[in-house]
Amino acid sequence: MSVAASSSDADLLDMLRSQGPMSVTDMAGAFEVTPTAVRQRLSRLMAHGLVGRQAIRVGRGRPKHRYDLTQKGIRLTGSNFTDLALVLWREIGAIEDREVRKTLLTRVVRALASGYAREMEGKTTGERMRSLSRLLGQRRVPFSVDGDDALPVLTAHACPYPELAEKDRSICVLEKILFSELLGLEVQLSQCRLDGAASCQFQAK
Numbered sequence: 323m324s325v326a327a328s329s330s331d332a333d334l335l336d337m338l339r340s341q342g343p344m345s346v347t348d349m350a351g352a353f354e355v356t357p358t359a360v361r362q363r364l365s366r367l368m369a370h371g372l373v374g375r376q377a378i379r380v381g382r383g384r385p386k387h388r389y390d391l392t393q394k395g396i397r398l399t400g401s402n403f404t405d406l407a408l409v410l411w412r413e414i415g416a417i418e419d420r421e422v423r424k425t426l427l428t429r430v431v432r433a434l435a436s437g438y439a440r441e442m443e444g445k446t447t448g449e450r451m452r453s454l455s456r457l458l459g460q461r462r463v464p465f466s467v468d469g470d471d472a473l474p475v476l477t478a479h480a481c482p483y484p485e486l487a488e489k490d491r492s493i494c495v496l497e498k499i500l501f502s503e504l505l506g507l508e509v510q511l512s513q514c515r516l517d518g519a520a521s522c523q524f525q526a527k
Contacts, residue, residue: 334364335391335395337349338390339391371392372394373389375387376390407483407486412489415492427496431500435504438454447471447507448472451476451505452467455467463478463480465478473526478521478522487515491516507527509526
C-alpha cells in the first residue's frame with residue numbers, strides 16, 4: 323500500500339469507489355465505528371488528495387457534507403490491471419520483427435514516462451529519485467532512496483510487475499529505461515531480486 327493510503331484506509335476508498343458520495347454517518351454505519359473515527363480517516367485521505375468533500379444545503383441551517391474520491395483517488399483504487407498487462411506484454415514479445423518490437427516498447431516507455439513526468443520534482447539526482455519514490459508509493463509500489471545526492475540509490479522493496487518479471491526478465495530492462503528517462507541520466511540495475519538479492523536497486527551509471 324502506498325505512503326498516501328495505508329492498508330487501513332483501503333476499505334474506505336474501495337467503498338467510496340463502489341458506492342459513490344457518502345456522508346460520515348453512512349460510513350460510520352457501514353463500518354460500525356464512531357463518526358469521529360471516520361472523520362479522522364477522511365482528514366488523512368483528504369490531506370493526501372484522495373478524497374474530496376462537497377457541501378450540500380437542504381433548507382436552512384448548516385450544510386451537510388458528502389465525501390467522494392478525487393481523480394487521484396480513482397486512479398489509485400482502479401489500478402489493478404495485472405491480467406491485461408500480462409497479455410499485452412506477451413503479445414508484444416511475440417512480435418517477430420525486432421525493429422517493430424523495439425519501436426513499440428520505446429513508445430510504451432515514453433508514454434509511461436509522460437504520465438510520471440508531470441509530477442516529478444527536484445533538480446539533483448537525489449531529489450528526483452525521492453520524488454520518483456513518492457510517486458511510485460502512491461501507486462502502491464514501495465520504494466526508498468538511500469545515500470547522499472552524489473551517489474543516491476533507488477531501492478524497490480516490492481516488484482512493480484511481479485508476475486511479469488517472473489516470466490520475462492526483459493521487463494526489468496523496460497523499468498531501467500523508464501527510470502533513466504525520468505531521472506534524466508542513465509541508471510543501472512545494480513542488484514535484482516531475481517538473482518537472489520533482498521531487493522532491486524538502481525544507481526546512476
